[in-house]
Amino acid sequence: MPIFDWLLAVAVVALAAVMARAIWFTPPEALQGEAQKIFYLHVPSAVVGLYLACPLVAIGGAMYLWLRDDRLDRLAESSAEVALVFLSIVLVTGPLWGKPIWGTWWTWDARLTSTLFLWFILLGYTVLRGAIEDRQQRARYSAVLGILASLLVPFIHLSVRLFRTMHPQPIVLAPEKPKLSAEMGLTLSLAFIAFTLLFIALLRGRLKYAALRDRVEALEAGDA
């Protein structure tokens, strides 16, 4: 059974088109040069990963504990894996952008640090799932972890912010929001659409895979 269909094809074409538009048909920002175009990858994948995929892990988990529907557990499981993919993009493109612009690969500011630890937690989440045989137990444990993680992120953010206010950091050249021309704004909007499409397609494919796996495992269990 194919787990990907036309939706992924559309998303891939959209993403390729946006990338081509960003690289060849969008003017570079005057101060930052071509490297500024990493922005069109970095920001949409961060927004989709942090504000779409990650909340679904916690919400799916909480709803599972309430309704005990396997589909909700699969939603949490799939969102976690897709979130891991998007956050990996964020964590790889971030330093590649930071090096030419800030002059440093990494800075321990609140956003970067929270993202890094969220990535670690998602990794722990997937490893935890892999370490439990029983399906219900796996669902319950990962739901608890997902909910606690959503409580943790504000604390990490707060700790790092406090750390930064108490230890003044060397000021790096940080052009946080480059002034966007109309063309740049359009590219960014298109990138948001493409990344959202890609997220939906990947999540749907991952959900189908999870459903297939559960069916096969149920069959095998019935067989034995």
Added chain:
Amino acid sequence: MSELQPPGTMAVALMIARKDLAIEYRTRSAFFSSLVFSLLGVSIFYMVWDPTAVRPIDMAPGVLWTIFAFAGMLGLHRAFGLELQTRAMDGLLLAPVPREAIFLGKALSNLVYVSAVLAVTIPAVVLFYNLEFGSGLLILGGIGILAAVGLVTVGTLFSSMTVHTRFAELLLPMLALPFFIPVVVPAAQASAKLLVGAELRTVMPWIQVLVAFDLMFGVACVLAFPFTIED
């Protein structure tokens, strides 16, 4: 008969904690290994830095709280690992007591255990890093209790889950360490200031983070625990 009423939540928690501590007191194996681990850690950390480049007093807080998190974690498995042998956990679950009481009892015995390790580690750091005794040390103890409560609540909950998994000893640090950041960072930052003689008021933001963490995760873990032991 009214005398046969089941005991209240706190009473059950105390009973479970006392039972665990009695077992630990007879064997003392986990406590001693955590203790030796933390003393070894303290002395190894001293020798991997150049003491003429970094003053020991600057290193001490970071060393203390890092070691504290790792040593504490070493012992957390014991609480539920004990119950797993001979399936004692089943008996505990069959007893007509609230599930929250089991969690509180386990957390309480872990708290005593972690505090005991800390009670030896703090003097060891003071001794080996040649710190001055002062009023700061008292507040350091207070921070230690706040940090221990945070570490133990989250750690107890996670150990109740990981104990049922494959490679439990590896999984616990992987899950719990991110949750120790808002405990270890404030504790280390606050003690760094206090050790150089800063006033308590300058470290209040850090202490507030610790208190908020303890309250929030205290409640969250008690509520979440029953979900980890359903069967």
Added chain:
Amino acid sequence: MPDNAGYMFAAYIAAAVIFGGYVIALIMRARTMTRRGDAIDTVTRP
């Protein structure tokens, strides 16, 4: 304007590799799972 197009290309290639790698990995996993499912079917339905 600084000359840093290399970083841009590195980032775009990395993103494409991560997404592509994930899609391929998922397709492979689904294929293995389908095969496992088919194996059961042939056993139960001779």
